[in-house]
Amino acid sequence: MSTGTLSRRDFLRAGGITGAALCLGFSFSSDGKEAKVIVAADADRQAIEMNAWIKIDADGKVTLVDHRAEMGQGSYQSVPQIIAEELEVDLKDIQVIFAQGDPKKYGGQITGGSSTVRDSYKKLLKLSATAREVLIAAAAAKWQVAATACYAQAGHVINRSSGKKFHYGELVAAASKLPAPQNIVLKKRSDYKLIGKPLHRKDTPLKTNGAAVFGLDKKLPGMLYAVVERNPRFRGKVKSFDAVAAKKVAGVKDVFTVKMEVFNTIREGVAVVATSTWAAMQGRKALKVVWDDSGFEHINIADIYTRQQQELKKEGISFKKQGDPDSALAQAANALDVVYQTPYQAHSAMEPLNCIAHYQKDKVEIWGPIQAPDWVQGNISQKFGVPIDNVRVNMTFLGGGFGRKAFLDYPYEATMISKHIGGPVQVVWSREDDTTQGPYRAGVSYRAQGAITNGEISAVKFRMAGQNIDHWSNPKRGVANDSTTEGFLAPYFASIKNISFADVPFEIPIPNMWWRSVYASTNGFAYESFMNELAHQAGKDPLAFRRVYLKDDRCQKLIDKMEEISGYKDRKKGDGFGVAITECFGTTVGQVVKVSRENGGKIKIDKVWAVVDCGWYVNPDIIQAQVEGSVLMALGAATMHEITFKEGVAEQQNFYNYPMPRINDMPQVIVHVIDNDADAGGVGEPGLPPFAPALTEAIFDLTGKRIRKLPFDMANV
Known part of the structure; x- marks a missing residue:
């Protein structure tokens, strides 16, 4: 099961446009309040912006784009479980990839307010049921029978009278050319086979065998590593710093001041960039910083x-x-x-904050444990003057979040440092950073x-x-x-x-x-x-x-x-x-x-x-x-x-x-x-x-x- 990300263009190229797969998603109304299920071919022909949710390939493999983060709360299981129910497929035949941040394609992507299922389940049920009905229609056309003479089960469409069946993969080419029916009848809860059942989570094997990619696991060619000595008093400034000893640490490449936006205020610190996280941390220990903590109250x-x-x-x-x-x-x-x-209270997620950013003048790409990829995309676009479509935000698994990883400060800080050094960088927060800095x-x-x-x-x-x-x-x-x-x-x-x-x-x-x-x-x-x-x-x-x-x-x-x-x-x-x-x-x-x-x-x-x-x-x-x-x-x-x-x-x-x-x-x-x-x-x-x-x-x-x-x-x- 892949945990990578896929752009809309790549999704469509690999899917419905070539006829090699069936792709379905939603086309949102201009006010974003209504969502119409649409197949990829129609989206392309009509130049409609479609968010890609489901792809079924010629082997019958189902790829689901999860628009929300997985931080332990179970979206990596619950969303596929919803899809598998109405689509009539085995959960083992569903692979999950994380969506990139893009509210135009996926609507709100904030994983917070316990909202993943309650905000999306009706749409997901409709989407997967539509995919099932399109496949049934394709099979019925091949057999030249009415769609009501067929039913779906375990990744196949079956002819009620003859018992003949087509595997979903055999139907996707024909199904991709059919329009999506709009009046779909969903199952009654009493007919559910998967929903409501205590099924084992799909992410458990990945997290126990080491295959799951968390923020700290992600690596890029030529990537450097950074830690930041931040002012221990919020609103304090950097008065001066001495980096002579820090720069003598093997692997340290650069030391400079950095300002990070926290809401409508600035937090200042000194970044140490090195060839490894360890070298950056040792360089940070050797820093000598004088803080300016004037102009605000030091409260007890x-x-x-x-x-x-x-x-x-x-x-x-x-x-x-x-x-x-x-x-x-x-x-x-x-x-x-x-x-x-x-x-x-501190958040104290088991995985401290971290983020990779690569700033390249007219585009920025982010990787990391992020609860709100759409918020990060909009914030980076606005603050750095980069067109929003040129800001890519890629989610990894999160080792806990509790709201802290929905905030915008750490991706912003990583982007600032990447811009300064002219290349990709991973900024890592220590447990002490996480505990002492808030919010x-x-x-x-x-x-x-x-x-x-x-x-x-x-x-x-x-x-x-x-x-x-x-x-x-x-x-x-x-x-x-x-x-x-x-x-x-x-x-x-x-x-x-x-x-x-x-x-x-x-x-x-x-x-x-x-x-x-x-x-x-x-x-x-x-x-x-x-x-x-x-x-x-x-x-x-x-x-x-x-x-x-x-x-x-x-x-x-x-x-x-x-x-x-x-x-x-x-x-x-x-x-x-x-x-x-x-x-x-x-x-x-x-x-x-x-x-x-x-x-x-x-x-x-x-x-x-x-x-x-x-x-x-x-x-x-x-x-x-x-x-x-x-x-x-x-x-x-x-x-x-x-x-x-x-x-x-x-x-x-x-x-x-x-x-x-x-x-x-x-x-x-x-x-x-x-x-x-x-x-x-x-x-x-x-x-x-x-x-x-x-x-x-x-x-x-x-x-x-x-x-x-x-x-x-x-x-x-």
Whole structure:
């Protein structure tokens, strides 16, 4: 299975235009909202820009162009699994190649927001079903029978009456000349043979035998290697540097200053270019750099949270409000008023950032672990004045991303260095670079106020104070963070009369950006922890309490399943059970966490039960893996690591002081996926937000201690 890339021209040349293969893709309307399936021959004859998705060659081999990155979330399996279902082929007969960045051909290519399946599955089903029907039509014409007299199975078209069959490869020449039918009937879910099944992933063999090409594996003729000594304080500048010792290191070719765009700000550093990564790193160690850190604040972590809590005394910018929560709170006899705090986090993908760039005056080519190839293409075109069609962005496999590899800074920096040296270069970030430079998930503080009257919620009022990602990329002063309610379930708004959310603007010179599940990862802790506290204030069980306010049918069934698989109703008070339910990216996840004390007194997580309602789904094994990974990442963020700052410098450098969970920290995670006919939601991120509030509620149930600040030490609760 190839993991290379293929341009549209090469795809068409190898395929439908010569009649040697059948190529199908989409032709988008001018506004990009409608997609029409079209065969390559028609696209060429009509001069229509077609994005190439499927090619079937004369041997019956199917090539699929995956428009999204594979960073562990499973697109390399789920997309072929969708295609194989309606196309009626064996998965082993499908090879996958990564698309180059090009929104005109593929639409949005950002692998983020858990969007790969939910944004594309209907189009992919239609595309593959169209390919099947074109092949059936070609076979029917050969047999001179009606298309309804034929059916497709296992890469063949079969004549119902005679039992004769054609292999797909025998039909592609004729099929490539036929127009694509537009009124395709898709299978019922009950008829699926592949979708919904826990099939083994196609990328697992590649990743275990070393065949998968990650960013660091890619090599170009004549390529040099670079590392950059960047200012440890964001917004700092290079005052001067001494490269005499660095240039004496064997293999070092050049040393020069470089500026990298980070949102609307510049990060400065000194690049060391050499014949190997090792030589570049040794040259970097020998550098002597004097930094200019004047003109901006050098902030400490304690100051950040002190300021946030002061800011929470303000009303902030209203994001959503219904009823009159202020009056209800003022009239309440026992209103709750508490503050929750969540920490700054690094992304810490196992594969640190890296990127290859080759700048050649009127064209640029990029290779690397990139989550948003279309964004990179547009950014490089704009910043370097190169026509967008002359910017090629090639995706490799990603060793994790979590949002960091959707950012534009590292491809931009690699292109700057390539332009300076006049040749291809691979820029490599060390783990220390990755940990100390950011951008980070922002630490956020929340003020939660609520009142219980006659055993029911009479009002809730939330305020959040934390950095707004939009204020870096597209300043919107005076406008609330549009993720203020992210993670909070919509049915609450239908059942709580008085409710409000506000964003209290908070800005400091530390770069922040997306992190797995984005603001739901912090919002979820505050909002669901508060729901647990309100339940206790009302004298109700936390899960039964939620059932009252989450009245829609899907939430009720999710709660039913949470109770069923965890044995929640049979527990006793003080057994150490906690619950939380959050929603993001179209998927609702409820979790039950069970904890106990070990002999030494340390809190131990016994088991986690997760119920996932993601609507239409492809592969339950992938969902299981993504929920397990989300729980592990949430566990680390809640109990083990955080980024702190001293005088504007990140204090953590590597895993020795930013520790990751180990295998013996991982609890057993039981995942149940609810079957329904709703539209697909995401699965890569929604399993993370409910874990921390469920864990802290379980600890409260066991110990009576309420935890409102993350991270906390499990050994000292």
